[in-house]
Amino acid sequence: MKIIRGLPEKEREYKNPILTLGNFDGVHLGHQEIFKRVVKRAKEIEGTSIAITFDPHPLKILAPEKCPSLITNFKEKAEILESFQIDILFSIPFTREFSSLDADDFIKKIVVDKIGPKELFIGYDFAFGKGREGDTSVLKGLGESLGFKVTVVKPIRVGEKTVSSTLIRNLIKEGNVKEASVYLGRPYSISGEVIKGHGRGKGLGFPTANINFQNELIPSEGVYIGEILFGEERHKSLINVGTNPTFGEDKLNVEVFILDFGRDIYGEFLKVFFQEKIRGEIRFKTPEQLIVQMQKDLKQARDFFHNRRS
Known part of the structure; x- marks a missing residue:
């Protein structure tokens, strides 16, 4: 897996990009399902599987007092993504200037102009753009107008619980590492x-x-x-x-x-x-x-x- 800090230097240089983006804290079973589908789809069309994440976590810049303790640091996150055979990981430096991009500009200037994905896989609770104004419905609308397909991956449930970073974080804080490992997959x-x-x-x-x-x-x-x-x-x-x-x-x-x-x-x-x-x-x-x-x-x-x- 190739790790790139920042944005692509050349525009649309990757063949048939299949993309996902998010913070992926913990890289839990829900995230893993997204990565599996991205890699599978990229192989089907002889494309490139790409993940975009942000470093530092956006809340560390926008509201440090509200930022939770992170389950994984960037190095750990990258190691796990590599194990799922993602081809390229972009780590975009998150700054206040970057946070001022509205939802449309983020998708047009970062996702479409720089990478040009054929398809974008996202989690059910994904939000993006200034003030998290963009949600899955907004993204689907942008995909239709800008020429890429959006696939929303449903939440993963284990028993009665929906797998999430918050659930796992709370279990670890409580010392319930045994149950946390079920949702992390490790x-x-x-x-x-x-x-x-x-x-x-x-x-x-x-x-x-x-x-x-x-x-x-x-x-x-x-x-x-x-x-x-x-x-x-x-x-x-x-x-x-x-x-x-x-x-x-x-x-x-x-x-x-x-x-x-x-x-x-x-x-x-x-x-x-x-x-x-x-x-x-x-x-x-x-x-x-x-x-x-x-x-x-x-x-x-x-x-x-x-x-x-x-």
């Missing part, structure tokens, strides 16, 4: 460099990797079963999100105890996958009480992975 993950901590875990018999996370959205405080990706290797892990109240700290940390792992990985980059929360954060009276609980957590994690395998 476990929720964060990533960052391993940095030096206080070294208490090693003294307790549970050496942990302290993650200097770059993500905005962190699951609620507590202990989770999960995995880490180190290079190309995946390792079973216990993850602690919290402030280490037993030792009187108040800074939020993400620490990972990697099962059956003894290597020095300071300075390395890890991706941490959250699979299930097993308990909330507890303030213990003594380090010995903490050790007893950590041993119970470890047994629960080993049972989890054993049952998943069998």
Whole structure:
């Protein structure tokens, strides 16, 4: 997949473009359905599958106080889009000047003049242009007058719930990463460099990797079963999100105890996958009480992975 920051330098340089556009925060099952249909249609007409997104998120510019914690950063979003075989990803810098484009100008000057799509796939709740004045009906009207087809992809429902970024974001905040993974189509993950901590875990018999996370959205405080990706290797892990109240700290940390792992990985980059929360954060009276609980957590994690395998 080719990633282009900004708009195309040449107008209409792509063969039979099939396009989608949106913020795609979380790249959840609903977004994935759109990407699948874009790629399928592009292959049918020997065309080019293209996605347009915006960076930063528009609310970070227009109303920072209303902008939610994002589920995925741009790098993560791009990696997931590439896995769906999108040919080209445009990341358009979102500015106040850009936000002043009305719906008609956005479609004419950005979508039609620059790319010239044969067909545009959008989500059912898509809105665009100044003040989000353009909706799916407006877009269909513009498509008829400007010569491109508009396909509105219906929402994806799982059981009684409609998949959305808001639903997933709230579940992650609550620590319900297990249910969130159903709507994401994968476990929720964060990533960052391993940095030096206080070294208490090693003294307790549970050496942990302290993650200097770059993500905005962190699951609620507590202990989770999960995995880490180190290079190309995946390792079973216990993850602690919290402030280490037993030792009187108040800074939020993400620490990972990697099962059956003894290597020095300071300075390395890890991706941490959250699979299930097993308990909330507890303030213990003594380090010995903490050790007893950590041993119970470890047994629960080993049972989890054993049952998943069998």
